[in-house]
Amino acid sequence: MSDTLVSFTPETLSDFHNGKMIDAYLYFGSHIHHNETLFAVWVPDVKSVAVVIIDPQELNEERHQMAPLSLDTTIWEVRIPEKLAGFIYEYEIETADGDVIRKTDPFARANEKRPQHRSIVSAKSKHVWSKAALYQKKNIVKNHFEKPMAIYEVHIGTWKRNKEGGFLTYRELAAELIPYVKKQGFTHIELLPITEHPLDESWGYQTTGFFAPTSRYGTADDLKYFIAKCAENSIGLISDWVPGHFCVDTHALASFNGTDLYEEKRPERRSNPDWGTLNFDVQKGEVVSFILSSAHYWFDEYKFDGCRMDALVNLLFIPNRPERPHNEEGAAFLRILTTSLKLHYPEAILIAEDAWHYPKVTGEVEEGGIGFHYKWNFGMVHDAQAYMKTMPSERSEVHRKITFSMVYYHEERYISTFSHDELIPEKGSLLGKMPGTLEEKFHQLRLLLGFWIAHPGKKLLFMGQEFGHFEPWDFRPQLDWHLFDLKVHRQMALFTKELLTFYKKEKAFFELDYELKGFEWLEADNSEQSVISFIRRGHSAEDTCIVVCNFSDLKYEGYQVGLPAAGVYQQIFSTADAAYGGRGNGRETEFAAQEVPWNKQRYSMEIELPAFTMSIWKQKQDGSVEA
Template sequence: MISQANSLTQEKLLEFHEGRMTDAYLYFGSHVQEGETTFTVWVPGVEQVAVICTAPQSNLEEKIPMTLHPLDSSIWHVSVPRMMMDYRYEYEIETAQKEKIRKVDPFARASEKRPQNKSIVQGKSQYDWPQAVLVQKETSNRQHFESAMAIYELHIGTWKRAKDGQFLTYRELAEEVIPYVKKQGFTHIELMPITEHPLDESWGYQTTGYFAPTSRYGTADDLKYFVQRCSENGIGLFLDWVPGHFCVDAHALASFNGTPLYEEARPERRMNPDWGTLNFDVRKGEVISFLLSSGHYWLGEFKFDGFRMDALVNLLFVPNDPARPHNDDGVAFLRTLTASLRQHHPQAILIAEDAWHFPKVTEEIEEGGIGFHYKWNFGWMNDVQVYMKTPPSQRSRIHGNINFSIFYHYEERYISTFSHDEFVHGQGSLLNKLPGTYEEKFHQLRLLLGFWVAHPGKKLLFMGQEFGHFDEWKFQPELDWHLYDFKAHRQMALFTKDLLRVYRNEKALFELDDKQEGFLWLDADNSEQSVVSFIRRGRSPEDECIVICNFSDRPYPRFQVGVPSNGAYLQVFSTDDALYGGNSTLQKSSFLAADHAFNNQNQSIEVNLPAFTMSIWKKN
């Protein structure tokens, strides 16, 4: 690390104040080197700042006064001539109103385990990344637009617990979840926020430590081990990161100098009443530098493969305004952020949550876009779930919920998601949303996931849904793994595994996800039978797949579907296979196309289409 006393030059200070600094963690916070420990913090407009330190295994506080930086009256600094590794510390700030408040370090790289919250002095990381991992990280995401991407959304604290009921550490998690995710056929893991946060039940979205992996699950080196093991097993790893808003707890960023500093200066835009959080003031250069540096830190220090960025709605749109006008300040910040991350970490994938209809989120900045690679498809997710929750006899009336997404799909690059937000607060799990008997629920869950995989767009599924988690997600010790004792749930897990294998193997299901030539409706409007059929295409003609989805509870023994050329067609996958709890065996025989024009195709085949079934057909 650099000695801050000499490193914050006029040029670096200008970068910080103008919102151009991407490595502020090297200059701010606490650092240990060559027999000294330095502390540096940005606190403008105050009377005095001191660092309050406590040695390991001690409760005796030591108060060390700080002085203003010689070139900058908003930055306080002190150099202590001893190594203070693992000391706990916080800043005591005397505000302009003569009030003394204590704050944790915004740039702390480690924190105490909750309910304690002091910052912890860390030395320079000695983690030795294997060269093979570093090479893999530089090359793994090439051509990701044309690759399969099936993301497993994971909350560490509630996926599984240790035998004593405690949280799994990052290292323990590596030995448990990576083999499971790999076996199930997912290509990536998305970690719900692991930036430090005070409340377990916030799921990590109310951040207090933008440079500190939460101590709930271990140390920074433990997290690096987890990242390394993912890489060695060919699993990509995304971090759910929150660049727009932060926790209101008094020990952290809120009113850091006794007045709004990191938060919005405009009162009407400051607070998020739904979340109980504060919005960052992204007009302020120092705040921009703080957030840019946080993003660069997680990608550079921990080698994540990219971010899913949470709650962009209050950056793209003016907060607390029901008219939802565009937020020019937030848009400018996001463009600065994505441009900077893509310049310095070109291998990283940037995913926007973006719950509203802001245009060109995944367009290049030079073309008027925001610069993300993908955005979550909330419209598809909501429409499909409404449709599937509707009793089958009534689905014909809302058939547009199934076919509407293609009208806008090619305006952006989408990820089709079934995320954690859909399985909380009384909404039920995917399985429990579905109508009908216990057996019919499983038939329809297989159909729903089959449609999810066959529909254009990359994929994300929240943990537990792969084996038919029966209850909604609660902040309980762990998922209901005892469900594997029941045949229906074991069959569901096998189904998801085989479905994702088909997804990864069939290029037509991912290679042209964002190209209109990769999709063709055969019949989008068969509302009477509640059936849709379409063609998915890859770059090679032999990869072409015919997909038929029967959302009705009625079987159609001789269902006619158009095909693009003559020859024999073979069913390569069916959600109704008896292996998964269905009623059919995979039809191995070929169906010869007849010269009967149908669905705007010159040939057609007649197939057996069971109720609640998605099937995939290919030319033999």
């Protein structure tokens, strides 16, 4: 953050009150300038405000009365002639009713480690972004629609612990997580919210500090070190961020001035009973400026490559209404947010959590859309998991669940997400959802992930599923890394690694993800045998791949597959490879296309199709001439 001291002007105050300020963190909060520490806070309709300073060593309190800004009496400020870096502070507010309450700073850039919660005056950052890291960040996000994107979703506190059983710091995470992600073949990391929050079990989604990285894992400079190391290793980094609601804890934003200041003014829309949170009032200019500034802050100060925005259902649909009518106020706010971020950070990737059936979430704002680049595809993963949980003998009855996603797929730009939401104890792990013996479970998990990779759209996988984590994700100390002692889990990790390596190599699976010509069904309706097949295409005809998935527990000999061109076709990937624990034929299997029409194609071949297998075929480029 810049050391330049900024002062309120009539113009900046107008922007703040009208929801147009994007850098409120430069004006509000605590700032050290020369030998002074300045505090500013927005607290309208109160009798008085003071800042209480606590020496972290002696823990004695000093109370400094704040005064209303001469240009704007809703803003209180004070200058203290000391450098107070590292000092703890709170605001003491006397409400209009005469009650005295203490609050953390909404714009604090650091907070105490839980269970404490007070704000901390931040020192100047010592981190220097290298030119190499910033250059690499541009390469990571450049032309991302046509590049492979395999995101590893991580909750820092439960991915892995240190030897003493404590949380890994951001710096330790750089040494442990980044090499692991690179080895496994992922292109991006998405961190569950690291904004400050009081409760570990909330996973970070009940935020109290919208400008403070949680102190659980270290300092702001530690986080910047981790982010820079991701860039140096060509790993994109996506933050999970909550724009619509906040934590009810009384020390934070809730009833900040003794009344509903940040929260929705209408009681029926104010709270979220399921989450235990309060909704922001996105029609109040000052609140909009607060949220806009938080979004800008994480891109400006921490250089994240992208942002996934959580819980959009309460912005795009009216909260607490079971019929889910559209919330045009929330949609208008999101359009302001995405437009602003695209204007100032044109390279940033903006991802929307699933937003049900709201139209044009990834459409351009100028065309009536909400302005995100991508949207999570909960529909596809819900249907695919429901299909896989069905006994193989009964899958013919629910066959449409494995094909239905392509009916609506081209309405948005989707990311296929096996996320943390799918793997909680009530739902189970991916491996645990599969029916049959343990061996059959692994066959089917490989098949599911193969289908996930071959299906159009970018990819996201929650931590642990890459090696077949058997238990669902819960707030436990760490993943069951001891499973690597077992061959089946090592084979599963190898499979995921080679699947992602294959995905990044074959352009047909990412170049035309969002264009109609990138996907063509060969066979979608073979419910009796539980088989589907389709074509994936890239820009070049030579990149075309044929995908065949057998979701049955039966092996099919001489299974006929349509082909778009003459030539020799080679199996280039199979989930049944013996190296992964499968029982199928090798990758070097080849068949010459026969001029026998099938699946509306002029040519076809007959292949062996093992049970619970995805196989991918590609025309050999050996001089054969396409018909």
